[in-house]
Amino acid sequence: MKADAIKLDGKAAGSVDLNDAIFGLEPRKDILHRMVRWQRANAQQGTHSxxxxxxxxxxxxxxxxxxxxxxxxxxxxxxxxxxxxxxxxxPTPRSHGHELTKKFRKLGLKHALSAKKAAGELVVIDSIDVKDAKTSALAKMVGSLGWKRALIIDGADVNADFAQAARNIATLDVLPSQGANVYDILKSDTLVLTKAGVEALEARLS
Structure with missing residues (x-):
């Protein structure tokens, strides 16, 4: 499927092809629910005693x-x-984590991406290269684009200047493609993928 791409200033930046097997699935709540439970269970410290x-x-x-x-x-x-x-x-100290197969975790990430695409909450941008790492300038850009609580996923490495500028913006989270996960994707109001992020996610999930 085709998706329009934009730049950080909101101008058009052509289009990008999205893999239907990753972004075009019918989202299943049961799979997403199991994935979120797995992530939150693994995040529990289990230090109660x-x-x-x-x-x-x-x-x-x-x-x-x-x-x-x-x-x-x-x-x-x-x-x-x-x-x-x-x-x-x-209660005694213990691990709350449980196992999920790699195949199922990969499927869960596909359904999370498809859920964002189906809900119209997926935005593709050309890149997140910024001229100077200024938080105030980036905050104005984000405000003009209407992103309230956004998760930005870049390629294998996040642009260092952008990460520095976004560090003090509470409504903005930035992750490399390898850090993409179901819980953070579903928690965000807007999922923003760079073109490099799209390529990396498709390579990871194909």
Whole structure:
């Protein structure tokens, strides 16, 4: 399929051919959902921890005699039944990540790109070369183009001057093609691909 390309100043920059097998799929919510869950699960630190009965700081001495008190036969103040006692089967540090095959992850990225194209939220630009790395100048360009929360994906390497200028713009994220992922693509309001980014993504996903 054909897609119009623009320059950073908004002027036309010809057109680019998009691979239908990558940008023309019917987006499937179940695949995108599984991909987002996989990414977010892998991002969890899993450092949650509680103290068990053997870890709380209490004496191991029997708290009162076995018989004659009229109460239950307790032996330790660190038991879960007592206030400040150990937690029974509480959370411990662990990994929340799970596996997804490379084939499925590649398919998920294709559906994410197709979802943006189908929603009219995909923009192709000629390049992100800027004359000077000025944040104020780039912010004006982005504002004039109407990009509210944009993700820009460049080729194998991101233009250094552009990355420096975009560093302090909160609504702009810049990634190389190898860093393209489903969660960031779906989270953005506008997905911006450079021509080099399109070529790199098609080479990666073909």
């Amino acid at each position: 509680t103290l068990g009965r053997s870890e709380v700081s209490y004496s191991t001495k029997k708290i009162y005699r076995q018989k004659g008190t009229g109460g239950a036969r307790h032996g330790s103040r660190g038991a879960p039944i007592f206030r400040s006692g150990g937690i029974y089967k509480g």
